[in-house]
Structure formats: structure tokens, C-alpha cells
Amino acid sequence: MSGTFTRYLAGRVFGLLVVILALSAVVFFLMHQVPGGPFTFEKQPLPAEQMANINRKYGLDQPVYVQYFKWLWAVLHFDFGIPFQSPTETVGSLVQRAWPVTIIVGVITITISYTLGILFGITAAVWQNSWIDRTVTFVATLGLTLPSFIIGFLLVYILSVKLRWLPTGGWGKPQQLIMPVIAYGLGPMAIVARYTRASMLEVLRSEYVRLARARGLPWHRVLFRYTLRNALVPLITVLGPGIPDVLTGSIFIEGMFSIPGLGRFFTSSAQFRDYPMIMAMMLLVALLWGATYVISDVLYGLADPRMRVGGEVR
């Protein structure tokens, strides 16, 4: 089995690299097709000679495909270039500075929102149509329909402005994390709670759960071994893709709470035509998503014997 699995995993990783390579080429060419450039300023345009000089300095005078292969060669040596919007550092050091902040917020958000979402979903399903179920469904609907920045505004207004319990934003103190995590996590929590509830209800109604009860198995055993185990399998496809989303940050959340994370660079890089930064962000997102899918599929196989590679196990 492990041989088949290693081969499967190697295949998936290779496939992922091919996809990222193709993607990088497409993005690189598209990016250069967009009118304007990093040094095109509307109000005080640079004189033509200076423009030619600066373009030569950054290699922007060369054909796009030459630029692409130069970029690719550098990337293969872990040189991601210099961000035009912050020329005093490298892309690598910028990401190393900003991303950990986003990761801290993201990991806390995911841990809390997924845990609560699953717990609420289970509770709502087990006590279907009770007041708990109704409350969970109501909060989940709110969490799904309200954008995170609205929730953020509400939190700031209530907790900071009115009650003066928490600072409005900033970075460095643990209490500054509370509002961003709530604003950011409510959506994922709502999605997870709803999916868990639906999935649990389906399994609770299934024949094998009914028969397990008819075999005289105690309720807690039926809940954990029969219901939960099966209900959580389809959740992998919901939980997985949420992770890269949160780990790459949100401009709304980071902007609103003045968090020095990576989120804002997604917008600013496009605005400034910051080619090296755009490419670096693209690589980051593509790698994260790709890895998430590979990991989700592997987990699926672990959780459900019917999904295992190679059909007949053992």
C-alpha cells in the first residue's frame, strides 16, 4: 500500500508543479499586457529618457518571454526580485515580514471558527428543531450573509467605541486579535456549522445508524463511531479550501484593524503594477491552494476506506 501511495503522492505533487508553471506563464504575460507600468505616473509622467533608463534598469525593455525566463530562472534560485512599491527590501524579506502576521491571525481564526462551527453543527443536528438548532441556524445565516467588514464595523462600534473594552486596532497585544478573529471567523464558522448540521442529519437518518441502535449499542457509541465519523468525511471538502483563503489574509480585516499583514499587498501590487510582487503572491496562493487540495484528497482517503487509492486495500 505505501508504494502505491508514494507513487500517487509524487504524481499529485508533480501535477501541481506543472499547473503552477503554466499558471505563472499565463499570469506573467497577461500582467504585461495590461496597459501602464510600474513607472507610469499620470500627474507627473517621467520624461521619455528617464523612462527608458529605469525600464532598462529593471529589464522591462526586453521582450516579455525573455523577462519571463529570467524571472523563472531567478525564482528557481529563490530570488523573487525587488518589490517596486518597497524597493529597499526584497520580495522575499517583505513576505517574510508580513506573512507571519497574517498566518497568526489566520491560524487562530481557522482553529476557533472550525472548532466552534463543527461543535455547533453537531449540537444543532442532535437536537434538531430545538432552540439550540434555531439559534445556530440564525447565527449561521447572519454569518453567511453579513460581509466581514460590516461585522468588523459593528464590533469596533460596540466593543471599542461604546463599551471601550478593546482597542480599535493595531498589532502586538493579544487583545488586539479578538475583533479581527471574530470578524474574520464568523463566515467560515457559519459555513462549517451549516454543512456539519446537514451532514450529521443525513447520517443520523441513515440505515446503519438506525441498525446500530437496534443492535443495542449505547447512544454515545453510535454518535461517535457511526455518525460523527461518517458525517465529517464530506466536510473535508468544505474545510480544506477555506484554509488558503484565510491564510492569505483579507484587505478588509487587515485594513480595518491596522494589521501589518500580507492581505493589503494583493490590492497594492496590482495598483502599482508591482510585477515581482504580483508574481510572488500568485505563486504563494497557487501553492497554498494546490497543497490544500492534495492534502484534502489524502485525508479523504484516510477517513473513508472507499476513497482509498488502488481500490482494494490490504
Place this chain on the structure above:
Amino acid sequence: MRSSSDVGNIHDALAAPRVPVLSVRDLRVEFDTRRGRVRAVDGVSFTLNAGETLGLVGESGCGKTVTALSLLRSVPAPGKIDGGTIEFEGRDLLSISERDMTRLRGKRIALIPQDPLTALNPVMTVGDHIVEVLEIHLGMRGETARSRAADLLSRVGIPDPRKRLDAYPHQLSGGMRQRVMIALAIACEPAILIADEPTTALDATVQAQILELLDEIKRETRMALLLITHNLGIVAGHCNRVAVMYCGRIAETASAVDLFRHPHHRYTAGLLACVPRLDRQGKGIFFTIPGTPPELTDLPPGCAFASRCDAVTDHCFSERPELATTDGSIMTGTTSHLMACWNPASLASSDAGSDHQTSARMAVAYGRAHEKSDA
């Protein structure tokens, strides 16, 4: 006039010594639905004797499955048992605590389901399922439980049982999975085995094997088997006694031989006539009972079968017939031939030697052929 019920008694006596392990009296189950209160089971009484097979026959929705699930007190919501007694091992199952009932489920009374394909937890191995039951009900542990599980698999005819313990349900065929369900059901050597249409989801050859296996196990262990089916061939081949259900009530109950030879209730006679006949040509091959059963939310005051009956009288519409012997005395809880009909088929002179008798013989013959092919 009395002869038919006497014959029934003799057949009963021959079929199995009567030691009642379970007796159900006046069982009532109702479902509170949006469209009104449905009485799915309405005053059902029967006994189940050790080592015998009682066939519970009737069309879909007649209450046979609900009756069976009542024995485990596992009627699905919104169903509620709201009357009667179920006496088993000296206790009324309807008045014991939920805790005590959980201890009985799967240990003293076990269920074999209709569809083995959805009956097992897909993320647990076959061995996990069996070992779990042995652990919980019999307190077995580790290797003892595992080797007992392997014994059970080999008992139900699964080759290479040690290896199969580690198989997941999806790696087994439907017939194999039903064998696993039987192994699970007999794991604790229950007194009663309820088989709810155990072969409906299986193909014909596998059906015969599974029924033969159930017969064998019943002979060895003296378990009582409650076999729910709508297949009269299965009833003829595998049941000692039969109870025919219609609209939540027992329409007729007798020994299998007696029921096929002398069906009294018009519904039973109709069912027997529905058995396909190869000796009849053209349109006559498939007989059907006209109409559909009445809505359970809106049962008529008289006999529920009256609107579909070809021998209906005014009496049938005005008063509901109770289960009684052919001479009219009401005798519940015995194993004689009982029926709930005002104008019974085999007692009316005009019906002598009619079609259903031929059908009955065919069904009996089919049942025998069945048994032979399995052996």
C-alpha cells in the same frame, strides 16, 4: 365447518413444539403526521414460539415492519407505541426502562435488515462491527472476541473468515453483506430473530441461500424467527405459521399449510390468486386485487378490505370483523386458524376448488423446489 381449523392445529403441532417465547397482545402504534393520526398497527396479537418461523405477510404499508420494530421498541419518529403488551422472558417490553431495552436489543432480540448494502458503517471493518457487539453485550475482549467473530463469519458461510474480518463493507457483495448482518444478528444467540424482508435486495440465487441459512440457524439454535415478507413462495417454503396483515390489523393467521390449503379471508385468497400461474394463458397469468388499500388516516368503519372485496356484503361495510375462529368464537393468542372476515372464502360453498387452491399448491410446490435447490 370445523374441520379446517382442526387440520390447522394438527399441522401446528407437527411443525414445532409450542413454547411461546414472545407474546404480543393488542399492540397499537400510531403516527402523528401532518395529514392526521395514522394507526399503523391497530390491535395486533400474536405469539412466537421457540424454533418456529412466523411469516408476517402483507403489502407495503400494511404495518408489518412497524409491528416488527415495535418488538425492539425502535419505531421511527413520529411513531409511538400507544397500547398493548409485548411479553418476553417474563417482562412486558413496553413497560421496562430504556436502559433495560437497550440491553435486550441485539442481544435477546436481533434484527436482520432489508437492504444489506446500507446496513453497515462504511468506515468500519466487518470485524469491528462484530467485535463491538460481542464486547458490549457479552463482555468479550481482544483475541477472544476476534476469534469468535471469525467463527461467526464462518458459521454464516463466509469463506476465509480471518481475512474477511479486515474487509470493509464496500469490498463485499450484497449477499456477503447480508451474511455479515446475519452473523451480527446471531452473535449473542438471541431468542428472537426478526428478518425484515431479508432477501428483497438480493438476486434470486442468493435469496435462496440466505433463506436456507436462516432455516439452518433456526434449527440449530431453536431461535424464533419472525420473517417479514411479501413473497408467498418464501412463506410456503420457510414458515411454520403465517399472519396476513392488512391496514394495520391481522386479517388471518394459521399454520402455513392450512393457510395455503384453506384461505378464509378474502384478502388472503386474493393474495394467493396473485401468485403468477404458468398454467393459465394470456391475461389470466397475472391476477391482481383491484383497487388500493384505504388511507390509514381515513379508515372505513367496517372491514378495511370491503371496498376491494369481490364477495362483499352489507355487513362488511357496517361492522368491523374481529379475529376469530371459523365457528365464530373469539380466541386470541392461540395458534389455531383465525380470521377477521364476515364472509370467508373457503366456507362459502360457491368457492369450492377455486383458483386460489391451485395457486396455493403452486406456491407450496415452489417453496419445496426452493428448498431442494438450496440443499
